Amino acid sequence: MSSQTRSGSGGGGTASASRTCQFKLVLLGESSVGKSSLVLRFVKGQFHEFQESTIGAAFLTQTVQIDDTTVKFEIWDTAGQERYHSLAPMYYRGAQAAIVVYDISNKESFHKAQTWVKELQRQASPNIVIALAGNKLDLANKRAVSYEEAKQYADEHSLLFMETSAKTAANVMDIFTSIAKKLPKSDVNEQASRQSQNRSGVNVGGANQNQQGTSGCACK
Amino acid sequence: MSNTPNKFDQLSTNSDTEFKAESNDENFIPIYDSLHSNNQSPLLHNFDQVLQLEEDYDETESKSSASGEPKFVLNQREFDENELNVETKSDLTEINEKNSSQIFSDAEDQDTQNEEVDLPVEQNDEWRSQSKHVFILSESGKPIYSLHGNEVKLIAFMGLLQALMSIIECDNENKLNFVVAGDHKIAFLHRSHLILVCVSSEPDKCVEQLELELNYCYNQIISVVTLSLIEKIFSRSHNYDLRNKLTGTEKLLTNMIHRLKSDYGMLLNCVNSYPLQFETRDQVSRIIAQQITPIRSVLFGLLLFDNRLVSLIRPKSRNIHPVDVHLLVNVITGFDTPKSVEFTWYPICLPNFDKNGIMYAYISHLDESCKTCLILLTGMCDEEQSIELNECRKRIQQKMQTQNIFQIMNLKLKDNSLKLDQIGVSELKHFLFKDNKVFQYFVSDYGLPYSQSLEEQQRIFDMYQKLYHKLHNKTNSLRIIYMQKKYETILGWQTSNFEIYATFSPLVTKDITINAINKLLEFTQKNKSKIFLSSMPTLPR
Numbered sequence: 001m002s003s004q005t006r007s008g009s010g011g012g013g014t015a016s017a018s019r020t021c022q023f024k025l026v027l028l029g030e031s032s033v034g035k036s037s038l039v040l041r042f043v044k045g046q047f048h049e050f051q052e053s054t055i056g057a058a059f060l061t062q063t064v065q066i067d068d069t070t071v072k073f074e075i076w077d078t079a080g081q082e083r084y085h086s087l088a089p090m091y092y093r094g095a096q097a098a099i100v101v102y103d104i105s106n107k108e109s110f111h112k113a114q115t116w117v118k119e120l121q122r123q124a125s126p127n128i129v130i131a132l133a134g135n136k137l138d139l140a141n142k143r144a145v146s147y148e149e150a151k152q153y154a155d156e157h158s159l160l161f162m163e164t165s166a167k168t169a170a171n172v173m174d175i176f177t178s179i180a181k182k183l184p185k186s187d188v189n190e191q192a193s194r195q196s197q198n199r200s201g202v203n204v205g206g207a208n209q210n211q212q213g214t215s216g217c218a219c220k
Numbered sequence: 221m222s223n224t225p226n227k228f229d230q231l232s233t234n235s236d237t238e239f240k241a242e243s244n245d246e247n248f249i250p251i252y253d254s255l256h257s258n259n260q261s262p263l264l265h266n267f268d269q270v271l272q273l274e275e276d277y278d279e280t281e282s283k284s285s286a287s288g289e290p291k292f293v294l295n296q297r298e299f300d301e302n303e304l305n306v307e308t309k310s311d312l313t314e315i316n317e318k319n320s321s322q323i324f325s326d327a328e329d330q331d332t333q334n335e336e337v338d339l340p341v342e343q344n345d346e347w348r349s350q351s352k353h354v355f356i357l358s359e360s361g362k363p364i365y366s367l368h369g370n371e372v373k374l375i376a377f378m379g380l381l382q383a384l385m386s387i388i389e390c391d392n393e394n395k396l397n398f399v400v401a402g403d404h405k406i407a408f409l410h411r412s413h414l415i416l417v418c419v420s421s422e423p424d425k426c427v428e429q430l431e432l433e434l435n436y437c438y439n440q441i442i443s444v445v446t447l448s449l450i451e452k453i454f455s456r457s458h459n460y461d462l463r464n465k466l467t468g469t470e471k472l473l474t475n476m477i478h479r480l481k482s483d484y485g486m487l488l489n490c491v492n493s494y495p496l497q498f499e500t501r502d503q504v505s506r507i508i509a510q511q512i513t514p515i516r517s518v519l520f521g522l523l524l525f526d527n528r529l530v531s532l533i534r535p536k537s538r539n540i541h542p543v544d545v546h547l548l549v550n551v552i553t554g555f556d557t558p559k560s561v562e563f564t565w566y567p568i569c570l571p572n573f574d575k576n577g578i579m580y581a582y583i584s585h586l587d588e589s590c591k592t593c594l595i596l597l598t599g600m601c602d603e604e605q606s607i608e609l610n611e612c613r614k615r616i617q618q619k620m621q622t623q624n625i626f627q628i629m630n631l632k633l634k635d636n637s638l639k640l641d642q643i644g645v646s647e648l649k650h651f652l653f654k655d656n657k658v659f660q661y662f663v664s665d666y667g668l669p670y671s672q673s674l675e676e677q678q679r680i681f682d683m684y685q686k687l688y689h690k691l692h693n694k695t696n697s698l699r700i701i702y703m704q705k706k707y708e709t710i711l712g713w714q715t716s717n718f719e720i721y722a723t724f725s726p727l728v729t730k731d732i733t734i735n736a737i738n739k740l741l742e743f744t745q746k747n748k749s750k751i752f753l754s755s756m757p758t759l760p761r
Contacts, residue, residue: 031467031468036558040558040560043560044558044560046558046560048558052555052556052557053468053471053555055468055469055551055555055564055566056564056565056566056567056581057564057565057566057603058557058558058561058563058564058565059561059562059563059564059565059606059607059610060560060561060562061562074607076603077561079468081467081468082464082467083445083464083465083466083467083468087567087601090601090602090603091603093603094604
């Protein structure tokens with residue numbers, strides 16, 4: 001596969017019978033809300049009670065079939081720790097979809113999710129599909145965020161919303177497929193052109209210059 | 221004492237007399253003046269108990285009497301109580317002046333305070349019985365890390381460490397290196413706003429080793445936050461809680477300390493290389509070099525097998541320091557990444573390459589068993605870059621597969637040509653060879669009875685460690701150390717080209733050892749191309 005096709009992640013080859021689309025999806029949210037667990041459930045159908053915390057960002061891929069379209073997700077599972085926050089734009093820039101995750105038994109994580117949504121709506125690409133996932137549905141007896149409250153918030157900000165459980169697999173597949181369904185599968189060219197603009201804007205300067213830039217942004 | 225500079229805010233403003241008041245204590249116990257400065261003192265939180273107590277007094281006293289005067293009564297009363305305390309316990313002190321604005325308390329007193337109310341970690345038997353502790357704190361005494369126990373609960377203890385350090389170093393001329401107290405050795409390392417302390421009761425650990433370990437811990441922290449960021453943060457606010465920048469990486473420190481227990485590479489300041497036929501290694505290196513050369517931003521390419529270096533591709537003019545390689549390996553061994561993750565994109569600072577800059581590490585496992593690991597280091601943070609590297613990794617993986625390299629590498633684990641018995645001296649039980657030119661080492665397998673017991677192997681490690689520090693002691697210029705001990709005879713030999721550490725059976729004669737060492741040198745010379753990485757292709761950067 002040439003790098004051009006890849007970077008134009010808005011869509012791949014559009015063969016007549018079945019199309020293949022490729023989308024970049026990023027997971028955001030406070031640490032230990034279950035981002036990696038959600039992805040692992042989605043990609044591998046596995047769940048580990050003691051999932052290790054993610055370092056930096058992990059990259060995974062998974063393909064789903066929506067009607068006659070094969071949707072390939074390129075998933076960036078980011079680390080939730082605050083110190084990685086300043087790196088997040090690198091991952092959601094150019095992303096077609098984002099899942100903002102919170103833990104239904106942790107009110108604070110819901111607030112954090114809201115700030116992520118705000119940041120995405122302000123800074124990510126304007127037609128990004130954002131889904132809000134209230135994870136750890138299996139801990140419903142320790143619930144701190146009501147379904148109604150989250151649902152209302154999601155509606156006001158036009159987000160997809162589901163309560164999920166990576167442990168029981170509840171709604172995990174669904175949230176990814178709903179995103180896949182909502183993603184526009186036509187505007188390949190526009191996506192690709194914007195992507196290339198983005199890239200040229202970033203790649204200026206040698207390695208050294210970039211190094212400085214990044215250490216600077218990590219300082220925030 | 222009175223001309224203490226304001227370097228450390230908690231200790232800055234006590235007057236002479238207050239210090240003298242303390243000096244009749246049996247032990248030298250530093251005082252904290254935690255509330256003197258207007259800054260939020262890190263010790264303050266833990267004085268909650270004390271404060272609480274005072275507020276209670278305040279309330280009851282002021283209820284029962286009129287304003288103004290009762291304050292004085294209160295103070296007087298407190299003071300009396302304290303004096304009583306001194307007589308009975310001889311470990312003062314809690315002096316309260318008006319409006320609880322000034323509290324002087326010593327650490328021991330605080331321990332007893334804690335004991336009554338909250339569970340003090342320091343009093344916990346399990347905690348005390350640990351043979352090794354590592355504490356990291358900021359210059360202002362704010363806890364950053366503790367190997368055992370919650371660092372926040374150890375705030376008082378950290379304060380004590382900070383006070384010890386600052387009392388010795390307050391005149392900027394002295395340096396506190398270590399304290400030996402009975403069976404315990406306490407090593408200190410003070411670097412760029414951080415204080416690192418190792419307390420060890422391990423009989424085989426010398427102070428130099430503890431210092432070496434603290435240096436690794438320091439580098440581990442730098443690799444996460446960078447030196448420039450630490451400088452920036454602490455010059456802006458010296459009370460900053462550095463844990464904010466380290467969350468999630470405490471595990472790396474713990475893993476690092478754990479690895480130091482038995483990693484020869486970390487001891488010898490060497491890269492752990494993986495023995496492989498020269499041809500295979502060359503083949504691997506060529507594949508990697510060929511694929512990463514066109515990607516201009518890649519600075520280093522490392523291929524690891526079993527966490528040991530198989531191949532290292534670097535720019536012509538730059539090299540990678542062994543410590544930096546250990547830091548990278550620490551990331552791989554410290555986190556258990558799920559197999560389904562194609563790669564991890566991890567920002568890291570390599571302190572010996574550029575202690576102020578961040579690089580990005582592309583980390584990916586190439587085989588099912590996750591033994592083979594490819595690391596590509598780049599200066600570009602762009603996520604698109606990582607995707608490009610991912611494509612590059614796929615090509616490398618495919619080429620290695622078609623050339624059967626994974627299989628060959630796996631087979632080498634069972635290779636017999638590098639076994640100890642190839643040397644043919646039965647009295648030689650084990651040896652370690654370090655090449656000072658390439659900063660790599662070779663460690664043999666263990667002869668009987670050492671091969672049977674991990675504890676014995678650990679004992680050998682500890683003996684070599686002592687030998688190493690004896691040979692590298694700056695004040696003594698021993699080149700060869702030969703020691704006939706109870707259970708074995710050990711030998712350490714240092715030249716400008718190599719170092720040898722060897723274990724023989726206890727009753728060996730000098731003639732036999734000399735013979736064995738000669739054979740050993742022959743053996744390593746013969747197998748050099750297999751043991752060590754050499755003449756790797758470089759990147760035209």
